[in-house]
Amino acid sequence: MTLPSAPVTDSDMLHVCAVHPDRETELRCNKCGRFMCPECVVSTPVGYRCRECVRGIQDRFFTATRADYAVVLITAAGLAAVAAAAARLINLPLLFAIILGLPLGGLISEAARRVIQRRRGRSLGEVITAGIVIGGLAGLALTTYLQLSTVAAQIMEVRGGSIVISPDIVLSQMFAGLGPVVLVGSAAVIAYIRERSGR
Numbered sequence: 001m002t003l004p005s006a007p008v009t010d011s012d013m014l015h016v017c018a019v020h021p022d023r024e025t026e027l028r029c030n031k032c033g034r035f036m037c038p039e040c041v042v043s044t045p046v047g048y049r050c051r052e053c054v055r056g057i058q059d060r061f062f063t064a065t066r067a068d069y070a071v072v073l074i075t076a077a078g079l080a081a082v083a084a085a086a087a088r089l090i091n092l093p094l095l096f097a098i099i100l101g102l103p104l105g106g107l108i109s110e111a112a113r114r115v116i117q118r119r120r121g122r123s124l125g126e127v128i129t130a131g132i133v134i135g136g137l138a139g140l141a142l143t144t145y146l147q148l149s150t151v152a153a154q155i156m157e158v159r160g161g162s163i164v165i166s167p168d169i170v171l172s173q174m175f176a177g178l179g180p181v182v183l184v185g186s187a188a189v190i191a192y193i194r195e196r197s198g199r
Contacts, residue, residue, distance in 0.1 A: 025038075069123070072115065072131065077132070080135035083187070084180050098186055112131070128192075
């Protein structure tokens, strides 16, 4: 004679995290009911939620489009290129570069935000930072090349012959004065910090 088995209930089953199936858990998202391990839990004012639900809620606030990312990149790169070229032309001293890099990063970040009417995006901080670095280095390289070309033209007038300006020479001269490079670096760091802090 066989004994009747008790019905299996949901509380008797072994549950695993939806993202990490090798981890047992009894935690559930209070929005979608998905099981989640402690690593996947996000504590919110209304209880524990999974990352997917939290991301879905946050996505409502991120309205920037792909075109906005492109505009932000171009704006940040253009402004950084102008600032770096000016710093190179006046041979900005290191101390002034550090001091001026702080507000410059904030100004470039603010200008880029205003161009896209302050729409928000998950990766706008990284894009603005990349724009500052790319534009700043491009501005330094172009200004250095033009300065070397001018010197080479003057030498050719005096001595005759031809002088070839190789990329190695441009790179070595570009980083000869640290002021403009530090200006670009500090501006990029400040812009990144400002964007990550959500200002």
